Amino acid sequence: MTQTAPVRAVLFDMDNTLIDWSGFQDGWRELERRHLRKVYDFVRTEGYTPTGSFDDFVLHYTERVVAMWEEARNTLRAPHMGLTLSEVLAEFGCVIPDDEFSACLDAYGWGGVDGVRVFEDVIDVLETLQKRGIRMGIVTNAYQPMWLRDIELQQYGLMPFFGDQKTRISAADVGYLKPHPQIFQHALAQIGTAPEETLFVGDNVVADIAGAQGAGMRAILRVNHPAPNLLSGLILPDAAINSFHE
Structure with a gap:
């Protein structure tokens, strides 16, 4: 019987995983x-x-x-x-x-955007993980450097959970987009845990789920739509959730 390594770190996608863009209207x-x-x-x-x-x-x-x-x-x-x-x-x-x-x-002048908010279930879960001593980081496919996205994290009240600058990672700074293994390997090196000890949470089946699993991590899909494209079963998350409370 194969034992699953305990989770020591959780890496999150940012947009539509932690931050909800569904209310953004301007385009x-x-x-x-x-x-x-x-x-x-x-x-x-x-x-x-x-x-x-x-x-x-x-x-x-x-x-x-x-x-x-x-x-x-x-x-x-x-x-x-x-x-x-x-x-x-x-x-x-x-x-x-x-x-x-x-x-x-x-x-x-980048910052918080009208209509964009933190998902209601996020703060409670981040507080719980923090109390349990779980390391946390962000890996986003943003084309802005991370210091610009940090402005949003501050305004949305998320920065206290992601205080280590090294573990807030933008693709723009690394040079590779998810699902390329390089950005996941960089994130693992920065957060200091082995792939099997690290969980990735994201809303994109290819970029987040396939990418993280390809780097040896377990991956949880945040389902924001009624019928997510799981590529006909070719890419299967280790779990799928509609809410962080799950």
């Missing part, structure tokens, strides 16, 4: 446009003169991001919004030195 492009407006205005106040209009800037940036994500689906190499923004600004005549570019990302 991603409109949200991105508002943040790009802040960047465009910021570089002008810093003495730069963009060579194109704001609408052209948004269009060029958006086309670049869409193309990068299409390529990323095949390569699993993670896009990085900071690098993309820097490149597009340079193409518009605004070459920002690397050591000054963080100010542009500050101006971008």
